[in-house]
Amino acid sequence: MRASPGGAIPAPYMAYLRVYEPLAAFPAGERAEWEAWLGRNPEGATLAHEQAVSLRALIAVPPIAVPENEERVAYVMRSGDATLLCPWQSRLRSWLALTELRAVHGDGGVRLYWPQAVLDRADSDYDRWWAEDPEALPHILTSSWQIPIRWLVLFGQEDGVLGEGQTLYFRTAMSSARKRCARGLRVLKRSLGAGPLVEAVETLGMWLEEFHPLSVVELDYGGLMGLLVAQGAVGAEEREGGVVMDCSVRLVAEGLAALAEGDDAAVTSAYLRYRVKWDAVRLLARAN
Structure with missing residues (x-):
């Protein structure tokens, strides 16, 4: 991974699928601890903070x-x-x-x-x-160098939210994510039968x-959005009005409808449009 201008460490080429739960979802004792933590950290943590913690762990002796x-x-x-939380669960995620x-x-x-x-x-x-x-269970799933198709099933293109720089999020209510997942699973089972994709969506x-x-599900492109742009994998139709918006979610929805x-x-x-978009990233991943 190259350093960005000025020596800043770029976001890792990873995507994150997060579930934010309301405080009511946590047991009473744990909920009290979260409320105390929120009093000290009303804005919560950031991805840059998590990355810095991970890097310190890697260079420790x-x-x-x-x-x-x-x-x-x-x-x-x-x-x-409502205030919703997505705990880091760093120990559990590290073990996984x-x-x-x-x-x-091996x-x-x-x-x-x-x-x-x-x-x-x-x-x-x-x-x-x-x-x-x-x-x-972890509240956060991660994927390196790609966004799994099964994650894209959970969202609609209208759920896209642009963040600062080249950051892209998709956010939807848990009820909508579950409905899309169930609908996609029915279509895949009926059309494809048993197989790895069906098992993954299930x-x-x-x-x-x-x-x-009442949770919210979030797909964070992390450093992958910048990588898609750098690799020329974002088409002209995704750059309207100077706004860059990846259309992978729409392509998966169109594929399922068809x-x-x-x-x-x-x-x-x-x-094929989906594959062309991500093949440049896959080739770069293999080169690394």
């Missing part, structure tokens, strides 16, 4: 695979008079990320990043933590069902 303690830190969203790394690179590959003693401690801590809270729907019905109607030509067209 020895490097930190999993934080020793779970800090009470969250992203904050205001929805009318370590599991994914092992699945891809134990030998993971030891290139952390000493065996650090990994052994992370494993034993996870076993103890899991025994106490086996039903805990698993995502099960994850959504675990949260408060699939429901049995229009194979329209399905192929939507999918």
Whole structure:
């Protein structure tokens, strides 16, 4: 990853799917702790803050695979008079990320990043933590170098919100995300039968069902929006009036609608436009 002008560290090439829950969703004791934390941090945390914490862990000696303690830190969203929180859950997410790394690179590959003693401690801590809270779920899912199609199913193009710089978000009510997920799953099952995409959308729907019905679901493009622009993957129709808005959500919605109607030509067209957009990013990911 290249440093930006002035030496600032750019946003990582990662996307984030977050669930913001109302304070009422948390148990009474935990809710009181969050209310106290909000009193000190009314604006909540930022992605830049989370990135800085992660970088400090990587350059520590020895490097930190999993934080020793779970800090009470969250992203904050205001929805009318309600305050919604998306907890970082850094320990849980670190353990899950370590599991994914092992699945891809094996134990030998993971030891290139952390000493065996650090990994052994992370494993034993996870076993103890899991025994106490086996039903805990992360409020944040992450994806490197791409935005999974299953995430895009949850949103409509009208949900897009431009942030500062080249930041792009999609935000929708939990009820809408669940409806789109269920509708997309029905179409995929009827048209494709069993398969990896069907299983992935089904698993995502099960994850959504675990949260408060008045939650908000957010897709944060992170550093990927800037990368799409840099790679020339944003078409002229996505730059109207000087505003840059990725249309991947719309392409997935068009593909699902065509699939429901049995229009194979329209399905192929939507999918190819989606692939062309993201192929430049995929090639860069492989080069790295």
